[in-house]
Amino acid sequence: MSTDVSTPSSAPTPEPAEPSATKVARRILPSPVTGQEWVLVAIVVALWIVLSIATPAFGSASSWQPLLSSVAPIALMGVGMTMIIITGGIDVSVGGALMVAGVTTAKLLVDQGVSLPVAVVAAAVLGLVLGLVNGFLIAYGRVHAIIITFGTANLFQFVGRQIFASQTVNGIPGTLDFFGRGEAGRTLGLPHSFVLTLLVAVGAWIWLRHNRSGRHLYAIGGDPTAARLAGIQVQRLTLMTYAATGLLVGIAAVFTVASGTSTLDQTIGSGRELAVIAAVVIGGTSITGGRGSVLGTVLGALLVQIVASGVTQLGWPSQLSDFFVGVAIAIAVGADLIRQRARQQR
Numbered sequence: 001m002s003t004d005v006s007t008p009s010s011a012p013t014p015e016p017a018e019p020s021a022t023k024v025a026r027r028i029l030p031s032p033v034t035g036q037e038w039v040l041v042a043i044v045v046a047l048w049i050v051l052s053i054a055t056p057a058f059g060s061a062s063s064w065q066p067l068l069s070s071v072a073p074i075a076l077m078g079v080g081m082t083m084i085i086i087t088g089g090i091d092v093s094v095g096g097a098l099m100v101a102g103v104t105t106a107k108l109l110v111d112q113g114v115s116l117p118v119a120v121v122a123a124a125v126l127g128l129v130l131g132l133v134n135g136f137l138i139a140y141g142r143v144h145a146i147i148i149t150f151g152t153a154n155l156f157q158f159v160g161r162q163i164f165a166s167q168t169v170n171g172i173p174g175t176l177d178f179f180g181r182g183e184a185g186r187t188l189g190l191p192h193s194f195v196l197t198l199l200v201a202v203g204a205w206i207w208l209r210h211n212r213s214g215r216h217l218y219a220i221g222g223d224p225t226a227a228r229l230a231g232i233q234v235q236r237l238t239l240m241t242y243a244a245t246g247l248l249v250g251i252a253a254v255f256t257v258a259s260g261t262s263t264l265d266q267t268i269g270s271g272r273e274l275a276v277i278a279a280v281v282i283g284g285t286s287i288t289g290g291r292g293s294v295l296g297t298v299l300g301a302l303l304v305q306i307v308a309s310g311v312t313q314l315g316w317p318s319q320l321s322d323f324f325v326g327v328a329i330a331i332a333v334g335a336d337l338i339r340q341r342a343r344q345q346r
Contacts, residue, residue, distance in 0.1 A: 032209075033295065036284040036335070040299040044306065051310045058313050061189060067309050069181050069259050072193035073098075073252035075301035077272070078279045079197075079204045080131075080245025082297045085280055086208075087241055088221040088289030089138065089145035092273045094249050096156030097130045099269035101253035103160055106169040106264045109176070109257075116175050123250040130156060131246015135239035153273070161266060169264040176258035185258065193255040197298075200248070204294045213237060221289030278325055279304050282332045288340070303328070 052059030077094050084091050105123045108114045114122070130152075137148045177184040179193045186192065208214040219227040220234050228234045256268060283300030285292025304325055311321040 034284060034293065037293065037296045037299060040283065040296060040303060044299060044303055047303070047306055047310070051306070051313070055310075055313045058310065063309070063313070065186065065189065065191060066181055066259075067305055068194040069185070069191045069255075070309075071298075071301050071305045072191065072197045073255040073259075074272070074275050074279055074305065075298045076197045076200060076248050076252045076255070077245070077276045078283070078297040078301050079201050079294050080241075080248040081276050081280045082283070082285050082292050082294050083204070083208070083217055083241045084145070084245055085277075085285050085287060086217045086221045086289060086292045087238060088224065089238070089241075090277070090287075091134060091145065091149045091242065091245060092277075093130075093134060093149040093153035093156055094245070094276055095269040095272040095274075096153045096160065097127060097246060097249045097269075098253050098256065098272050099160035099266070100130065100156050100163070101127045101250045102257050102268045103163045103169060103264060105253055106172050106257055107163065109173055110169060110171055113173070114175070116178060119175060120251065120254050123254045124247050125250070127250020127253065128243055128247040131243040131249070132239070134246070135242030138242060139235040139238040157269075160269070164266050168266075170262065172257065172260075172262045172264060176254060179255050179258035181259050193258070196251075201294045201298050208294065217241065218290055221286075221291070275301075275304060278329055282325075282328050284332065284336075286336050286340070287333060288336075 048059075057063055077098070081091060081094065101123045104126055105119050108122055109119060134145075134149055134152055137143065137152075138145050141148070174180070174184075179185055179191075179196075181191070187195070208217065216227065216232045216237055219230070219232055220237060224234055253268075257264060260268075279301035280292070280297050281287055281300070282303060283293065283296030283298070285296065307324045307328075308321045311318060311324070
């Protein structure tokens with residue numbers, strides 16, 4: 001008599017759970033605020049407190065309101081410069097482009113009596129065109145950005161001087177007071193130009209962090225060849241980045257004209273490219289590309305302007321401002337190089 005021995009069937013092995021989209025995003029995306037940005041926040045707050053104690057006038061509204069107005073054009077151009085440097089490029093022509101957009105806007109206000117919206121749109125479109133010139137030559141001419149923008153910087157300055165015609169622009173009306181330093185240019189004590197700059201920075205931060213094309217900028221800066229092989233439209237994104245920066249330079253020109261007097265001279269835009277690049281580098285964007293944040297850039301612009309204002313109010317030689325900013329740049333670049341070597345040794 002045979003006995004059937006049935007073998008118990010094996011229990012099915014459970015499939016490993018798929019990671020949730022939230023967990024995957026956490027692994028891919030960097031921290032919303034980096035350690036260097038927290039350090040910058042601490043430095044800005046500490047410096048503000050120290051200067052307010054050393055010179056009580058620094059902490060007054062009559063001091064910090066003009067300071068924020070001065071930060072606005074630098075930080076706004078810095079948003080565009082951050083995106084450019086993330087891709088591994090650079091733009092040293094923003095000062096010249098600011099000059100062209102600024103004097104053109106001033107001429108339109110004086111000669112044509114245009115309204116505020118028309119002036120803003122005209123400056124933004126002109127800046128966009130100048131940015132497209134840079135972007136097209138860099139993206140499709142395959143020449144390094146420093147060479148192209150150094151050339152266009154001189155070209156833009158020449159064009160600006162021709163528009164000035166060796167004269168100042170006088171009698172600029174108060175059409176742009178909405179972005180100026182007076183009462184009309186503030187709401188709840190905050191300059192409109194600074195508020196708009198913050199809104200643009202927040203939009204750029206969200207785009208760079210959560211949009212596919214924004215994330216592609218980091219890939220281009222890390223390795224453009226690999227990015228191209230991965231199907232990323234390197235040339236198109238490069239062109240778009242320089243065009244967007246030009247547009248922001250045009251709006252920054254409106255802020256600059258609005259915050260000045262009724263007279264505009266040929267010094268507009270002079271040295272602005274250095275201040276913008278300093279803000280970006282101090283903010284933690286790697287000068288070699290592939291890493292950066294507009295939040296750090298805004299903090300870097302704020303730090304640069306606080307140093308300049310503090311030196312002035314303390315009665316120190318103005319050259320010390322350049323010295324302190326130079327030291328900050330050296331420290332930021334040195335820290336970036338140390339981080340890169342640490343990553344390569346892993």
